[in-house]
Amino acid sequence: MREMHVAVLLFAFALTGTTLALDNGLMRTPPMGWLAWERYRCDIDCENDPKNCISENLFMDMADRLAEDGWKELGYVYVNIDDCWSSKQRDDQGRLQPDPKRFPGGIKKLAHYLHNRGLKLGIYGDMGKLTCMAYPGTPLDKIELDAQTFADWEVDMLKYDGCYSNAMEQELGYPLMSKALNATGRPIGYSCSWPAYQGGLPPKVNYTQLGEICNLWRNYGDIQDSWDSVLNIVDWFFENQDALTPAAGPGRWNDPDMLIIGDFGLSMEQSRSQMALWAIMAAPLFISNDLRTISSGAQSILRNEMAISINQDALGIQGRRIVKEKSGIEVFWRPLSKNASALLFFSRRTDMPYRYTTSLSKLSYTAGSYKVFNVFTDETASLKDSTEFVVSVNPTGVVMWYVSAPAKFNLRQFYQGGTLHGRVYDDREENAIPRVFL
Amino acid sequence: MREMHVAVLLFAFALTGTTLALDNGLMRTPPMGWLAWERYRCDIDCENDPKNCISENLFMDMADRLAEDGWKELGYVYVNIDDCWSSKQRDDQGRLQPDPKRFPGGIKKLAHYLHNRGLKLGIYGDMGKLTCMAYPGTPLDKIELDAQTFADWEVDMLKYDGCYSNAMEQELGYPLMSKALNATGRPIGYSCSWPAYQGGLPPKVNYTQLGEICNLWRNYGDIQDSWDSVLNIVDWFFENQDALTPAAGPGRWNDPDMLIIGDFGLSMEQSRSQMALWAIMAAPLFISNDLRTISSGAQSILRNEMAISINQDALGIQGRRIVKEKSGIEVFWRPLSKNASALLFFSRRTDMPYRYTTSLSKLSYTAGSYKVFNVFTDETASLKDSTEFVVSVNPTGVVMWYVSAPAKFNLRQFYQGGTLHGRVYDDREENAIPRVFL
Numbered sequence: 081m082r083e084m085h086v087a088v089l090l091f092a093f094a095l096t097g098t099t100l101a102l103d104n105g106l107m108r109t110p111p112m113g114w115l116a117w118e119r120y121r122c123d124i125d126c127e128n129d130p131k132n133c134i135s136e137n138l139f140m141d142m143a144d145r146l147a148e149d150g151w152k153e154l155g156y157v158y159v160n161i162d163d164c165w166s167s168k169q170r171d172d173q174g175r176l177q178p179d180p181k182r183f184p185g186g187i188k189k190l191a192h193y194l195h196n197r198g199l200k201l202g203i204y205g206d207m208g209k210l211t212c213m214a215y216p217g218t219p220l221d222k223i224e225l226d227a228q229t230f231a232d233w234e235v236d237m238l239k240y241d242g243c244y245s246n247a248m249e250q251e252l253g254y255p256l257m258s259k260a261l262n263a264t265g266r267p268i269g270y271s272c273s274w275p276a277y278q279g280g281l282p283p284k285v286n287y288t289q290l291g292e293i294c295n296l297w298r299n300y301g302d303i304q305d306s307w308d309s310v311l312n313i314v315d316w317f318f319e320n321q322d323a324l325t326p327a328a329g330p331g332r333w334n335d336p337d338m339l340i341i342g343d344f345g346l347s348m349e350q351s352r353s354q355m356a357l358w359a360i361m362a363a364p365l366f367i368s369n370d371l372r373t374i375s376s377g378a379q380s381i382l383r384n385e386m387a388i389s390i391n392q393d394a395l396g397i398q399g400r401r402i403v404k405e406k407s408g409i410e411v412f413w414r415p416l417s418k419n420a421s422a423l424l425f426f427s428r429r430t431d432m433p434y435r436y437t438t439s440l441s442k443l444s445y446t447a448g449s450y451k452v453f454n455v456f457t458d459e460t461a462s463l464k465d466s467t468e469f470v471v472s473v474n475p476t477g478v479v480m481w482y483v484s485a486p487a488k489f490n491l492r493q494f495y496q497g498g499t500l501h502g503r504v505y506d507d508r509e510e511n512a513i514p515r516v517f518l
Numbered sequence: 519m520r521e522m523h524v525a526v527l528l529f530a531f532a533l534t535g536t537t538l539a540l541d542n543g544l545m546r547t548p549p550m551g552w553l554a555w556e557r558y559r560c561d562i563d564c565e566n567d568p569k570n571c572i573s574e575n576l577f578m579d580m581a582d583r584l585a586e587d588g589w590k591e592l593g594y595v596y597v598n599i600d601d602c603w604s605s606k607q608r609d610d611q612g613r614l615q616p617d618p619k620r621f622p623g624g625i626k627k628l629a630h631y632l633h634n635r636g637l638k639l640g641i642y643g644d645m646g647k648l649t650c651m652a653y654p655g656t657p658l659d660k661i662e663l664d665a666q667t668f669a670d671w672e673v674d675m676l677k678y679d680g681c682y683s684n685a686m687e688q689e690l691g692y693p694l695m696s697k698a699l700n701a702t703g704r705p706i707g708y709s710c711s712w713p714a715y716q717g718g719l720p721p722k723v724n725y726t727q728l729g730e731i732c733n734l735w736r737n738y739g740d741i742q743d744s745w746d747s748v749l750n751i752v753d754w755f756f757e758n759q760d761a762l763t764p765a766a767g768p769g770r771w772n773d774p775d776m777l778i779i780g781d782f783g784l785s786m787e788q789s790r791s792q793m794a795l796w797a798i799m800a801a802p803l804f805i806s807n808d809l810r811t812i813s814s815g816a817q818s819i820l821r822n823e824m825a826i827s828i829n830q831d832a833l834g835i836q837g838r839r840i841v842k843e844k845s846g847i848e849v850f851w852r853p854l855s856k857n858a859s860a861l862l863f864f865s866r867r868t869d870m871p872y873r874y875t876t877s878l879s880k881l882s883y884t885a886g887s888y889k890v891f892n893v894f895t896d897e898t899a900s901l902k903d904s905t906e907f908v909v910s911v912n913p914t915g916v917v918m919w920y921v922s923a924p925a926k927f928n929l930r931q932f933y934q935g936g937t938l939h940g941r942v943y944d945d946r947e948e949n950a951i952p953r954v955f956l
Contacts, residue, residue: 123870128873132871304868343913344914346785348813432561476782476783
């Protein structure tokens with residue numbers, strides 16, 4: 081969707097100091113769209129479950145909804161196939177082919193269907209002998225062929241999973257696919273599951289390299305349709321924020337996996353929390369639900385323009401947890417362009433709304449007067465850094481603010497730390513906090 | 519609400535073979551109403567949180583909603599105070615007194631406010647030196663005085679908690695309070711927290727005795743505003759169903775604690791699941807939420823008349839889990855009057871709707887043709903016992919049926935077991951299943 085800009089690329093070169101292997105110029109902000117897996121899994125029973133099985137009809141249905149119901153205009157443009165789309169056999173020229181019964185029109189025709197509606201098509205492959213659900217994989221000797229096939233089909237994105245391969249094969253395969261995609265000449269967004277298969281952390285995972293070869297990468301396990309799963313993912317990402325946040329930036333994103341908003345397991349509070357936390361994380365926003373039947377409540381959360389704009393901020397800096405109170409209240413912060421920032425108050429409590437008292441100066445904001453915009457209520461306020469305020473945070477819920485400010489932000493201090501002003505912090509967090517952002 | 523009937527009492531005598539200590543004739547079906555604790559806890563900060571603090575205003579607000587919004591007509595008639603209502607000091611005659619700032623009109627006036635609206639008032643005491651939140655308790659030497667005070671105030675129900683007392687004091691105190699309430703001459707529903715403090719299971723807990731002295735009792739820990747908490751409670755009650763189900767019946771109920779529907783932690787699916795499981799369990803239905811702001815979705819679940827009628831079935835037999843599949847599907851069953859029954863299909867999965875195939879005969883229904891009414895969709899169907907059917911059960915959700923049938927039900931076989939027809943059961947469940955219900 082967004083074309084490569086020379087200035088941006090030069091900046092990227094300057095940062096990394098190495099040759100950029102993936103030069104597709106895509107995904108300067110986190111990609112947004114729809115992905116089949118969490119909601120539809122490997123349902124191939126089109127006879128008994130025709131509306132929900134993995135078939136071209138499902139993807140065309142979702143494309144219709146994205147295009148006709150205003151999702152596309154909000155940025156949700158990718159329609160992504162996951163596992164179980166292909167035939168169990170390659171064709172007589174060794175190429176992957178879709179299941180003929182479920183995709184009788186073929187992938188290229190499906191891509192055209194999407195392109196005609198201003199959407200993009202994502203497809204799924206696996207760096208190994210087999211996909212996770214035992215469909216044909218794309219091992220080392222098939223990478224160039226399959227990349228060319230995807231390009232021939234006019235696919236716009238590839239999720240490259242990692243089942244049925246070992247660490248050494250992955251070390252060869254993920255960069256090789258990056259080069260192969262580049263070599264096709266077609267800009268294809270590249271999602272790498274590699275780090276998730278290697279524990280997600282340095283030194284086993286080299287995030288500098290990942291930023292050079294992939295547009296996004298799954299760091300951690302699959303999301304499930306439960307609040308426990310969301311919390312587990314959030315815990316992991318923020319406990320490891322020192323390792324993860326520097327990896328993110330325009331064109332290269334940590335991916336905590338799909339949004340399950342609109343499915344079965346989250347309350348409205350929890351849905352707002354996932355949306356807000358994914359915005360703080362500068363995470364890809366891939367919905368995985370049934371857009372044909374989604375409730376208005378879930379829609380209003382997924383369509384929240386301020387949350388989306390925070391997620392899509394041009395700086396592309398991934399936010400961090402800056403406070404972890406013993407009361408179960410946590411505060412997250414993300415610097416945004418125009419010296420603005422996002423502040424998120426989150427409650428892990430399971431009893432009743434908690435009245436949390438703090439001030440912007442306690443949250444290390446510099447002196448001054450700020451304008452605060454409440455993302456989920458549209459309320460606004462002016463707030464001095466020294467003014468004590470109370471936010472009432474619902475159990476498992478959030479209060480999210482967009483804070484516009486005259487304050488200047490110092491990227492170097494954000495990563496290198498400074499001094500910290502008087503709050504009680506969890507011990508584990510002591511070393512993980514951006515100290516001063518002047 | 520319901521007066522004592524001689525025939526019913528004679529039946530109760532015949533069953534228990536002992537003197538009935540609690541002869542208030544109340545709660546022949548599980549009590550329904552509203553209880554402050556889960557949602558409002560010990561919020562006494564009326565200065566900063568006037569709409570939510572424990573005060574007469576809160577209970578009058580809820581009474582208005584119950585009376586004016588049609589909840590009362592559905593059976594939700596109790597308005598129950600929990601902890602933190604009283605002054606920290608007894609009055610100069612040694613009697614409990616409400617906090618004068620938060621209950622300036624006093625409890626008797628509040629009771630009249632409720633009675634004038636066709637509602638009933640519940641209050642809270644503690645069998646021990648202090649309540650759980652350290653307000654004055656009702657230890658052994660205060661039981662008669664406090665029972666009389668509650669009666670003088672025209673209170674209709676007492677929840678008698680068990681903090682700050684030991685097992686021996688509880689063994690004396692809970693029966694003594696039962697007698698003291700009886701001695702006042704006022705019918706006061708009696709909720710005993712005793713078993714929850716003694717592990718909830720025989721031999722430490724004597725459910726025969728509890729049925730003689732209490733109308734309901736808390737067997738297990740407090741519910742919290744989370745799906746995990748609901749699951750934890752459901753697991754405990756059904757893993758111990760052999761010990762618990764025989765204890766329940768008209769006038770005496772196991773209490774798995776409040777409904778958290780309309781609060782912050784449950785999705786709509788999970789809300790339907792709690793309502794359905796509480797109906798299967800013949801559980802008291804005490805809502806604990808904000809009836810001033812509850813969503814229409816939550817309301818429609820709490821107001822579901824078929825679910826309520828199953829909960830309130832006159833036989834008062836607590837249902838059981840009869841199938842526990844490795845797929846995560848569980849089936850629950852409750853026999854109802856008129857040879858009807860409730861069937862509940864529940865999914866513990868967190869992926870996608872699961873298509874579960876079974877038949878009524880596999881679920882041990884006797885031969886014949888049944889009418890099936892879907893509680894949450896209003897669909898109806900006719901179904902032969904031998905007909906294989908598929909129910910699609912959403913993750914963390916339920917499908918609940920009212921099954922009307924010509925079949926005769928044998929209560930003795932329900933508790934004593936019979937033979938079991940070909941299904942895969944979890945080992946732990948093997949001995950806990952009602953085998954044949956002819």
